[in-house]
Amino acid sequence: MNTNTTLRGLMAAVALCALTPLALHAQQTTIRMWTFLNPEGSTVREKVLGKVIADFEASHPGIRVRTEQQVWDQMTQKFMAASGAGNAPDVIWVNSDLLGTVMQTGALADISAAFTPEDLADLDNPLVQAATEGGKVYGVGQSYMIFGLIARKRFLDEAGVDPATIRTWDDLDAAAQKLTKGSGAAVERWGLCQDLGMTKIDPGILLAHLLTGDEGDPAFGETGRANWANERGVAGIRRVAALIQSGASPREGLNWTNDEMYDQFSAGRCAIITGASVRIGSLQQSTGDDDIAFIPYPSDDPEGPSRQAISNWTTSVWTGSKNPEAAAQLVAFMTRPEADEIWVTEGGTLPARASTAEKLADFLNQPSNRHMLSAANYIRSSGWVPPFGADISGYRDDMDRAIQQVVMNGADPMQALKEAEQAYNTRHGY
Structure with a gap:
């Protein structure tokens, strides 16, 4: 037996074993x-x-x-x-x-x-x-996803509110009042909660008003330029403000992020919220309630919902x-x-x-999953996508700032919208 040859073979084998992990890592x-x-x-x-x-x-x-x-x-x-x-x-x-x-x-x-x-x-x-x-x-x-109304069906049933009948803005106002339990500092549950803070927020009622019926006068131009200071915008702000002033929607929502609003919903403090369809699965988990409905934003026309962002x-x-x-x-x-x-x-x-x-x-089509079907149908009928290439970042903050000015400071809705529109357009270089 050639000792040198055997030794070289063993050394080569050891070297190969040492290098293999490095080679795999590489x-x-x-x-x-x-x-x-x-x-x-x-x-x-x-x-x-x-x-x-x-x-x-x-x-x-x-x-x-x-x-x-x-x-x-x-x-x-x-x-x-x-x-x-x-x-x-x-x-x-x-x-x-x-x-x-x-x-x-x-x-x-x-x-x-x-x-x-x-x-x-x-x-x-x-x-x-x-x-x-x-x-x-x-x-x-x-x-x-698409944004809309998310409702605890149990609370609606208790109040005798059928989600299928919320087809106009007046229907929503009436449902929110009926679903509110208590008043003032003694409120147990609000009829409709909204996230109207300045960070981590979802688009809501104001955007739905601005997008609906905007043919020929779009809320966002081809480049993303804002066009909010109009009667549609005024109607949207007034509706949001009236819900808060009536007590059906919490004033605290003016400072809420969307997660804070979702937490209130999970805690049973809100019968309906404005939110994203994709959150319902997590809300079913956090509430232990599978019977949560997704409702398209209503409009002034009972035959069709408002447009909303996909x-x-x-x-x-x-x-x-x-x-x-x-x-x-x-x-x-x-x-x-x-x-x-x-x-x-x-x-x-x-x-x-x-x-x-x-x-x-x-x-x-299962009862616990019908919210997905409702959201998908809403996307097909009324979903809105921003103009291609347009940077519309920050619009949610600007819109909520206008709402805050009206509710907290008594500003004129049209003036508040003009200031929000100008701030957005200036920031984007329009």
Whole structure:
């Protein structure tokens, strides 16, 4: 036996064993993703995200996902700054209010190669269309939603209010009064709660008034320029103010974020709230009550609801990513048919795919899930998407500031709207 040859063989084997973990480590790709959800969190959407990421990593053993949770109303702006500095995440969830602006900066990559033509046809909706330009796809949607009224059916039944009869603004006013228990400091439950603070807020009654009947006089021009100082806006502010002044809507709501409003709803302090359809799954969990209804914003015409904003988070890939193909694979995986089904059945979101809506027809018709069907129908009939490329960021704050001026300081509604419109337009350079 040649001792030298044997020794060299053993040394080579040891060296190989030592290097193998390093080689495997070198092959590992890490994808950074910014989202407002915590995949280790307890809400229904967070649990689904954790499950989808685990499934992705299991089917892509060479890729790991590092989620970096962000504040939802600051995340898109922070991403644009990080993109300019060259240190943005590989995958970003873009607020639909700012999608066009982010696209125009060139910060988003074309991910169309990660999808088949059949996939893109199945995912087709106004918000995916907004992320598509010149045949290039810059993102697909997550947490597809529309804003409207969210109601505890139990409280409505106790008061003898049928949600199907809330078809006009006068119907809503009457229902809010009837649903309010107590008065003044002794209020046990408000009929209608609104988040009217200055941060983390949902669009509400004022936007519904401004968008409805705005043909030829749009609330937002093609570039996003505001046009709010008109009779529609005045009617919206007066309605919000009257609900507060009557005691049917809490004055405290002038300082609430949307999460604070949702907390009040979960605590049984609000019969109806203005909110996002996608939150109902979590509200069912927090209240222990599956019978929560979604009601479209009414209008002056009992035959049709007001228009309202559609929203979602557009999952996209940064153009500066060092792993664009792996990042695009993650985005595609989060919207594949199997994942979309989980987002709907366990996360309470609306189907992103037409095939999912068809497959889950029986599920969506179950009493505890009919809110999703109601929201989907509202999107089809009256959903509004911001003009392509328009930066409409901050409009919610400006509108609420006008409401606060009227309710707290007795300002004239038209003057308050003029000041809010001017502040928004000046900030955006119009």
